[in-house]
Amino acid sequence: MEKFEKLTGIAAPMPLVNIDTDMIIPKVFLKTIKRSGLGVNLFDEMRYDREGNEIPDFVLNKPQYRAAEILVAGDNFGCGSSREHAPWALRDFGIKAVISTSFADIFFNNCFKNGILPIVLPQEQVDLLMADAEKGANARMTVDLENQCITTSDGIEIPFNVDPFRKHCLMNGLDDIGLTFEKKAAIDAFEQKAAQERPWV
Amino acid sequence: MSGKTLYDKIWDAHVAHEAEDGTCLLYIDRHLVHEVTSPQAFEGLRMAGRKVHAPDKTIAVPDHNVPTTLDREKGIENEESRIQVEALDSNARETGIHYYPVNDVRQGIVHIVGPEQGWTLPGMTVVCGDSHTATHGAFGALAHGIGTSEVEHVLATQTLIQQKSKNMKVEITGKLNPGVTAKDITLAVIGKTGTAGGTGYVIEYCGEAIRSLSMEGRMTVCNMAIEGGARAGLIAPDETTFAYVKGRPHAPKGAQWEAALAWWKTLYSDDDAHWDKVITIAAEEIEPVVTWGTSPEDVLPISAKVPAPEDFTGGKVEAAKRALDYMGLKPGTPLNEIKVDAVFIGSCTNGRIEDLREVAKILKGKKVAEGVRVMIVPGSGLVREQAEQEGLAEIFEQAGAEWRLAGCSMCLAMNPDQLAPGERCASTSNRNFEGRQGYKGRTHLMSPAMAAAAAVTGHLTDVRELA
Numbered sequence: 001m002e003k004f005e006k007l008t009g010i011a012a013p014m015p016l017v018n019i020d021t022d023m024i025i026p027k028v029f030l031k032t033i034k035r036s037g038l039g040v041n042l043f044d045e046m047r048y049d050r051e052g053n054e055i056p057d058f059v060l061n062k063p064q065y066r067a068a069e070i071l072v073a074g075d076n077f078g079c080g081s082s083r084e085h086a087p088w089a090l091r092d093f094g095i096k097a098v099i100s101t102s103f104a105d106i107f108f109n110n111c112f113k114n115g116i117l118p119i120v121l122p123q124e125q126v127d128l129l130m131a132d133a134e135k136g137a138n139a140r141m142t143v144d145l146e147n148q149c150i151t152t153s154d155g156i157e158i159p160f161n162v163d164p165f166r167k168h169c170l171m172n173g174l175d176d177i178g179l180t181f182e183k184k185a186a187i188d189a190f191e192q193k194a195a196q197e198r199p200w201v
Numbered sequence: 202m203s204g205k206t207l208y209d210k211i212w213d214a215h216v217a218h219e220a221e222d223g224t225c226l227l228y229i230d231r232h233l234v235h236e237v238t239s240p241q242a243f244e245g246l247r248m249a250g251r252k253v254h255a256p257d258k259t260i261a262v263p264d265h266n267v268p269t270t271l272d273r274e275k276g277i278e279n280e281e282s283r284i285q286v287e288a289l290d291s292n293a294r295e296t297g298i299h300y301y302p303v304n305d306v307r308q309g310i311v312h313i314v315g316p317e318q319g320w321t322l323p324g325m326t327v328v329c330g331d332s333h334t335a336t337h338g339a340f341g342a343l344a345h346g347i348g349t350s351e352v353e354h355v356l357a358t359q360t361l362i363q364q365k366s367k368n369m370k371v372e373i374t375g376k377l378n379p380g381v382t383a384k385d386i387t388l389a390v391i392g393k394t395g396t397a398g399g400t401g402y403v404i405e406y407c408g409e410a411i412r413s414l415s416m417e418g419r420m421t422v423c424n425m426a427i428e429g430g431a432r433a434g435l436i437a438p439d440e441t442t443f444a445y446v447k448g449r450p451h452a453p454k455g456a457q458w459e460a461a462l463a464w465w466k467t468l469y470s471d472d473d474a475h476w477d478k479v480i481t482i483a484a485e486e487i488e489p490v491v492t493w494g495t496s497p498e499d500v501l502p503i504s505a506k507v508p509a510p511e512d513f514t515g516g517k518v519e520a521a522k523r524a525l526d527y528m529g530l531k532p533g534t535p536l537n538e539i540k541v542d543a544v545f546i547g548s549c550t551n552g553r554i555e556d557l558r559e560v561a562k563i564l565k566g567k568k569v570a571e572g573v574r575v576m577i578v579p580g581s582g583l584v585r586e587q588a589e590q591e592g593l594a595e596i597f598e599q600a601g602a603e604w605r606l607a608g609c610s611m612c613l614a615m616n617p618d619q620l621a622p623g624e625r626c627a628s629t630s631n632r633n634f635e636g637r638q639g640y641k642g643r644t645h646l647m648s649p650a651m652a653a654a655a656a657v658t659g660h661l662t663d664v665r666e667l668a
Contacts, residue, residue: 180357
């Protein structure tokens with residue numbers, strides 16, 4: 001997994017609440033057996049008309065946001081399905097951080113597994129960042145994971161919280177499975193104990 | 202020290218390792234697998250030279266992409282769908298996990314097959330690369346959806362890296378009125394809490410109305426815990442649970458049954474357990490409900506009218522405006538005047554035998570309304586068989602409904618079962634998101650009985666008026 005340390009980039013505003021996983025990547029694109037190549041279909045039904053032409057009003061189709069690397073989104077971003085295709089599509093498009101007041105649980109987990117940093121902030125701060133994102137391509141935001149701080153285009157600093165273990169994995173691009181294998185003795189011991197206590201499982 | 206909740210008890214029994222910061226390795230008893238979220242996980246294992254750690258605890262069945270038409274043996278027409286199902290087939294055979302292929306009578310929606318075969322048991326941890334894994338919580342199992350990276354992690358290690366959630370109690374007191382079902386309970390709860398109300402929590406459903414539900418009804422309630430944002434939904438196991446489980450192919454037998462039963466009977470929340478949030482709803486106040494918008498929280502009693510954006514506050518005003526436009530609805534329209542083009546009965550929410558019996562009660566001796574397409578899709582091959590033995594299939598066909606083979610079908614429309622743009626559907630499924638049942642398709646969620654009533658009248662209908 002690619003490391004996430006510090007990112008300075010364009011932030012796109014998506015104030016709609018409850019942006020669900022079917023909006024992020026509609027199910028017709030779930031038929032792939034690969035992880036890559038989904039970026040072109042990110043937000044497909046909002047981004048293109050039925051003939052495949054871009055809908056000019058959609059934020060990521062606007063010239064100033066086509067190279068966005070950060071999303072500032074409305075409440076409950078990523079609700080719905082467990083499909084990891086949602087973060088795969090975001091990452092493939094180039095999105096590396098998403099900021100909202102809240103995220104759906106499974107989507108939130110899936111982001112960390114794919115080098116995307118989801119950041120939860122109170123409403124006032126999301127509003128402030130949304131206003132900053134509205135300024136367009138010349139207003140670049142910085143997300144500094146090591147120091148857990150977002151800096152707006154005009155220098156306002158907003159600190160954020162992140163789980164220390166997830167921060168460590170993201171900053172070092174660590175593979176969860178490799179880390180868990182280091183605890184194999186504990187898993188083996190658990191299995192032996194469970195086989196005694198609950199042999200029917 | 203306060204007592205433990207059911208969630209606390211199951212959690213504690215499955216922690217294989219706890220780090221200093223509280224991050225745990227949770228041991229997984231059952232891993233269910235379907236074709237959409239697993240190919241990249243198996244591929245990842247292969248590329249890293251890793252093996253499936255516990256093939257005997259891993260169960261695979263194709264469901265999302267399979268055709269539900271009677272000519273299924275002809276194969277899957279869409280190439281990408283076919284490749285996905287073929288990939289599951291070869292991955293299952295290569296790794297030696299339990300597997301129900303498309304042509305097996307036991308094939309069906311993964312969340313219906315698991316309980317039906319006795320894979321899902323009280324006190325277990327159950328995961329699947331599918332958000333509706335919450336369904337299995339009906340057995341008092343800790344069950345939730347995971348992403349594909351986590352599918353790979355569970356395949357490789359039989360554990361999941363987890364932080365513990367908070368405890369929420371949802372109590373439904375008293376008795377349901379006639380015509381009100383498990384689906385109305387679960388939708389009414391989401392209507393009250395919102396789709397993010399459960400975020401960060403595991404919900405335990407309790408109270409007289411929950412206790413009175415069959416296992417089928419309890420699965421419907423827990424299935425939609427995820428729609429309320431919760432990691433999982435749980436119902437403490439009781440005699441209803443034990444009676445359902447007993448004798449299933451993979452349920453324990455003999456002395457093991459007795460040992461299992463003794464432990465299962467300890468699986469309840471202690472009286473002095475700590476709850477981080479409590480919600481109480483009187484069953485008598487729940488009416489048959491439908492959704493009007495594009496989020497499962499957009500719930501209203503069938504007697505209500507389509508709301509206006511001004512009825513909401515904050516970001517929901519804009520969302521409601523967008524939803525009304527998408528749904529093609531005008532504020533103030535009585536919900537029971539909304540005409541439908543299609544009716545979908547099925548899914549992991551409502552594709553079980555009891556759901557089909559409810560539908561048959563309404564459709565018996567009646568015809569579906571002119572111009573309305575009604576699709577009834579059983580949750581598994583065995584549900585289909587039972588419905589045929591009970592004479593339900595005959596009632597469906599005589600009423601003019603299509604009686605299909607088992608699969609996810611029009612719940613998420615990955616196979617050819619889809620709405621056309623602008624078509625409106627009364628659906629027993631779980632999500633009314635934009636495009637969920639087909640590009641620009643319009644979904645109203647409701648119970649099987651309410652969907653059957655809409656099939657007969659051609660518009661959203663209070664089922665109590667038909668009886």
